Amino acid sequence: MSSNIENAEYQTQKEGHKDILLQTQDLSLVSGGRTLISNITLDVSAGEIVTVIGPNGAGKTTLLRLLLGLITPNAGIVFKKPKLRIGYLPQKIHVDPILPLSVSRIMNITGNYSSIQINNALEETGVVSLKEKPIFQLSGGEFQRVMLARALLRSPELLVLDEPVQGVDYMGESELYKLISNLRTRHGCGVLMVSHDLHVVMASTDRVMCLNQHICCEGQPQDVSRHPEYLKLFGLDSGSALAVYSHHHDHTHHISGTLLQDGP
Amino acid sequence: MILDDFFWRAVIAGVGVAVVAGPLGCFVVWRRMSYLGDTMAHSSLLGVALGYYLEVNIMLGVFAVAFIVAILLFLFQRQKQLANDAILSTLSHASLALGVLMISLMFWVRLDLIAYLFGDILAVSLVDLYWIYGGGFLILLILFVFWRPLLAITFDHELAQAEGIHVVKVELLFMLLIAVVIALSIKIIGILLVTSLLIIPVSAARRFSKTPEQMAILAALIGMVSVGLGLSASLQIDTPSGPSIVIVAVMFFFAANILPQKK
Numbered sequence: 001m002s003s004n005i006e007n008a009e010y011q012t013q014k015e016g017h018k019d020i021l022l023q024t025q026d027l028s029l030v031s032g033g034r035t036l037i038s039n040i041t042l043d044v045s046a047g048e049i050v051t052v053i054g055p056n057g058a059g060k061t062t063l064l065r066l067l068l069g070l071i072t073p074n075a076g077i078v079f080k081k082p083k084l085r086i087g088y089l090p091q092k093i094h095v096d097p098i099l100p101l102s103v104s105r106i107m108n109i110t111g112n113y114s115s116i117q118i119n120n121a122l123e124e125t126g127v128v129s130l131k132e133k134p135i136f137q138l139s140g141g142e143f144q145r146v147m148l149a150r151a152l153l154r155s156p157e158l159l160v161l162d163e164p165v166q167g168v169d170y171m172g173e174s175e176l177y178k179l180i181s182n183l184r185t186r187h188g189c190g191v192l193m194v195s196h197d198l199h200v201v202m203a204s205t206d207r208v209m210c211l212n213q214h215i216c217c218e219g220q221p222q223d224v225s226r227h228p229e230y231l232k233l234f235g236l237d238s239g240s241a242l243a244v245y246s247h248h249h250d251h252t253h254h255i256s257g258t259l260l261q262d263g264p
Numbered sequence: 265m266i267l268d269d270f271f272w273r274a275v276i277a278g279v280g281v282a283v284v285a286g287p288l289g290c291f292v293v294w295r296r297m298s299y300l301g302d303t304m305a306h307s308s309l310l311g312v313a314l315g316y317y318l319e320v321n322i323m324l325g326v327f328a329v330a331f332i333v334a335i336l337l338f339l340f341q342r343q344k345q346l347a348n349d350a351i352l353s354t355l356s357h358a359s360l361a362l363g364v365l366m367i368s369l370m371f372w373v374r375l376d377l378i379a380y381l382f383g384d385i386l387a388v389s390l391v392d393l394y395w396i397y398g399g400g401f402l403i404l405l406i407l408f409v410f411w412r413p414l415l416a417i418t419f420d421h422e423l424a425q426a427e428g429i430h431v432v433k434v435e436l437l438f439m440l441l442i443a444v445v446i447a448l449s450i451k452i453i454g455i456l457l458v459t460s461l462l463i464i465p466v467s468a469a470r471r472f473s474k475t476p477e478q479m480a481i482l483a484a485l486i487g488m489v490s491v492g493l494g495l496s497a498s499l500q501i502d503t504p505s506g507p508s509i510v511i512v513a514v515m516f517f518f519a520a521n522i523l524p525q526k527k
Contacts, residue, residue, distance in 0.1 A: 068426050088426040099294045099418065100473050110416045110427040134474075154427075 019046040021084055021158045021190045027066060027076035029059075036062050038214040040076070044158065049184055049191040051221075053198050054211035055233060060194040061091055063211065064162050067192070084158060087151030087189075089144070091162035097136040103146050104131050113153050121149040124186075125179060140167025144176060152183065159183070161193035165200070177204040198225055267393070270386050271499050274452060277388045277396050278491035278509065281449040282461060284400040286469075286484030287407055288445055289462030290476065291438065294418045299349065300337065300439075301459035303356040304330040305446050308455045309363030312380055316373050317366070323395050327447035333359055334439035383454035383506030385498050396448045403441050410434060415476060452491075454506035461487055464513040468520040486516050 023043040029036045037059050044050050054060050065071050067078055068088060095101065101109075107118045122128040125145040130138065138146065144164055151159055164180065165173040181204035184191050195201040198208060202221040209218040216229040224230050266272045292301050308326040315325030333355050340351045367375055379387060407414070413434050416424040425431045442462075449458050465486040466479065473479035494509030 065422070070422060070425055086426070088423060090420055090422045090426070093420045093423070095419070096294065096296070098470055100470070100475055100479055101419065102474070105475065106419070109412070109419055110424060110429065 018043075020044070021046055021081050022067060022192070023079045024067065025077050025079070027063075027073050027078065029062060029066060029071070029073050035213055037066060037073070040211075040215060042209060042215070042218075044190045044192045046157065046190050047184065047188050048207065049181065049193070049205045050207045050209065051198075051201050051205040052192070052194045052209045052211050053196065053201070056196075058212045060211055061162055064160055064192070064194060068160060081157070085154055085156050087154050087156030087159045089147045089151055089159070089161045089164055091194075092166065093143075093147070095136050097134075099136075101135050102131075103127070103133050103135055103138070106135055106146060107150050107153060109150075111153065117153060118149075121152045122146070124152060124183070125149040141169065141172040141176065144168060145179070148179070148183070152187070155187075156189055158190045158192065161191065163194055163196065165195070173200050174203070177201055180204060198230070267390060270388070271495070273388045273390065273393060274385045274505060275492060275495050277393055278452045278495055278505075279488050280393075280396045280400045281445070281452060282465070282487030282491045283484045284403045284445050285449065285461040286465055286482075286487045287480035288403065288441055289466045289487075290480045290483055291414055291418060292442065292459075292462050293466045294476075298459060298463050299352050300334070301442060301446070301462050303337070303352045303359075304333055304442060305450075305455055305458040306356040307333040307359035307363070308446060308450050308458070309380065310359045310366065311363075311447070312375075312450070312455075313363050313366035313370065316375065317370060321391065321395065323392070323399075323447040323450065326450050327443050329359065330443035330446050331440060334443055335436075338436070338439065378504070379454075380450070381454050381456050382504040383450075383452050383457065383509075385452075385495060385505040387451040392451060399444050399448050403444055406437065406441060410437060414438060452505055453509060454504070457506040457510050460510045460513065461490075464510065464517050465490065468513070468516040471520045471523075486513065490516060 020043050025041050027040040028038050040063060042050070052060050052063060062071070066073050068086065069078070103122070104115075104118055107113060107121065113121075119128055119131070122131060125148045127142055127145045127149065130142055130146065135143065135146070144167070148159075148161075148164070159180070161180070165176050168176055177200065180191060180193070183189070193201075193205075198221065202208075202225065205221055207218065208221045208224040210216040210224055210227070210230050210233060212233055216233055217224055217227040219227070267276070292298055307329050311326030311329035312322045313325070314329060315322030318325065337351060337355055340346060340355075341348065367373070367377070376384070413424065413429045416427075416429055417431055417434055421431050445462070446458050449461055453461055465483040468486050469479050469482035473482055490509050490513035494512040495505055497503065497512070498505045498508040
């Protein structure tokens with residue numbers, strides 16, 4: 001019954017020109033008397049990168065877990081395109097050296113893929129040379145690339161990435177965001193990711209949502225970076241925000257020559 | 265006949281238990297759950313008492329109590345109010361205390377406590393052998409079928425859940441298997457040492473394994489050899505069976521981990 005309603009809702013959404021993959025309406029979660037997520041309404045379409053940013057404890061990971069159906073909300077609904085294929089990259093997987101798993105083994109851990117498929121996926125994220133390495137020997141950046149390749153194996157329509165650059169050094173961060181942006185273009189999938197830092201992620205995201213239990217502000221990355229709610233949330237006054245902004249602007253420009261607007 | 269000899273019965277029982285404990289113990293070690301094993305094992309004394317009280321095979325009592333403890337732990341963990349080690353310790357001591365109380369109240373039963381705590385080479389009956397091999401075969405079969413989902417939740421349980429694995433079901437099944445293997449090994453190894461057969465051979469096998477499967481098989485082999493040598497020593501120098509087996513396994517552990525690492 002409920003799935004019929006979801007499909008009907010999805011159909012009406014599809015009337016518009018955007019191919020909406022996932023959508024929520026007034027999603028709320030209360031746990032132990034604390035409001036963790038409040039009235040979140042968002043959507044992600046095919047070919048689009050949506051980034052959720054927010055301070056620690058803002059509920060970013062909780063929101064992703066709600067969207068994936070790992071926990072159930074107290075109120076509100078999650079609509080998913082029927083049979084939506086999701087590639088998920090969870091936050092912080094700790095692999096103990098006691099568990100002897102190689103990269104190629106990880107690729108097959110929940111599915112059955114041929115060696116050719118695995119090679120192609122690893123090739124795409126640039127880590128095919130690590131195929132036989134034990135995973136506990138990988139660096140943070142290598143591990144995230146392997147996990148991205150693993151997510152690609154499912155030929156996902158939507159990639160859900162929880163802090164994809166954590167444990168990755170500063171230079172690696174923008175490289176990884178560039179890779180994610182390329183994957184989006186090549187596969188036409190939607191990307192929903194969580195990040196702690198707007199400025200690094202800015203160049204490769206289409207829309208930003210600033211989360212602190214509820215959505216404080218949302219829009220184009222450039223607009224959000226100057227939005228008073230955003231500045232307040234991250235404890236920046238507009239002056240220092242501009243200073244930070246121009247610093248990052250130099251850096252991002254240096255690497256990829258992207259569409260950032262001019263600073264002051 | 266070979267099964268008429270108490271020593272060979274003990275060896276056959278011990279080998280059967282070791283074959284199962286190797287692969288299952290791998291998951292206990294990989295998932296850092298050795299204290300869960302200890303807690304379930306300590307609850308076995310209550311199971312033994314229950315077995316005597318109800319006049320059923322003590323393996324059945326041990327299994328029932330160990331599984332109930334596992335379920336309680338599972339429920340407490342879901343509340344997320346208390347730390348894991350505190351819950352484990354509470355359950356472990358509660359069931360141990362309850363077991364001792366029950367045994368001391370059953371004045372009509374004369375029970376050799378030391379034999380149950382440290383294992384007794386004389387204790388294995390022919391019926392026990394049927395239980396061990398029947399139960400052991402069942403565990404191996406279930407492990408074989410659920411190997412991949414178990415490995416997936418060991419790697420990351422959220423990822424496994426997001427990709428369609430029923431995590432709660434697999435977790436409960438896993439606890440059930442541990443309860444069975446503890447029940448099967450209790451007579452040979454003893455309550456206090458029963459988890460050693462799950463942990464030590466696995467820890468000795470790590471150095472020489474490149475895949476999870478290699479590690480499981482190697483752990484089973486090390487366990488089997490430890491049982492054989494340990495029981496022989498136990499017979500020769502008249503020591504309790506459990507500690508003898510454990511000492512042999514520990515020697516494997518040190519030999520494996522003291523050798524210099526090649527880079």
